[in-house]
Amino acid sequence: MKMLGHARQAAVLAAATMLVIGGAAGCAKEDTGGTTESGVPLIKTGALTTCTHLPYAPFQSKDQSGKVVGFDVALIDLVAAKLGVTQEIVDTPFEGIKSGADLNSGKCDVAAAGMTITEERKKVLDFSEPYFDATQALATQTGKEVKTLEEMVGKRLGVQGGTTGEEYINGQVKEKSLDIKVVSYRDLAALQQALATNQIEGAVNDLPVWNEYIKANPGKVVVATGFDTGEQYGFAVKKGNAELLKTVNEAIAAARSDGTYDKIYAEWIGAKPAS
8 A cells, every 4th residue: 555645644634534523413313311291301202211120921021022011011101101202111130120220320211120119129219109019929840839938948949139039038038047048040030940940949929920920831830829928019210200200100090090900900910809
């Protein structure tokens, strides 16, 4: 390659600089969000962005087309409709959701992840009114049922890391001095796979997710026993985001009063327990 003269080098450099500037000017403008007509700030124009952690059927999971669907998704769709926008979902590790990091960093506007309201999580998140009463359940392979946690002594019991189920089991094992090997898995799918492949003798998670798994895998797993922990799920927003929290609560209240909540519950969870 021949060397260019100084004048020609300067001309080439100037042209290249103009191209860079022109290219930058031609790029799409970064979406820094905006405010809806009702005054609710969103991180992305025209969308309510939801953080969740997949899979967690029946609350949120992908259908055969790859679309994320479920009980939580349907309820947050009501919030989005009330805001006049559409819901967009971000799949992200649960740790970033429950710690508030994802909301604080602007990854999403709301968190909907089958998440139990706890005093510890209230320190970093603002929760909606409860929208679901949850119960922990212990599942085993069919034919290997147990009636109590004590019957798991000497065995391996799986839990999903970072969940209230994990906290409950660890608390019970310590309080009752039970010789149970508690194994923590990164997500629900890994936990269910471990139970199905006999890596563990039992697994604890919320009752609806076991019911959904058994429906999809009949005859393999049973709910052996339940633990009424009095837990309730809530949607979460960034601390201080009162406008969005108010809209979430209004959407849930409206759905409960006009029957929409019951229809969504029946579609994704099943028959409501007798009150």
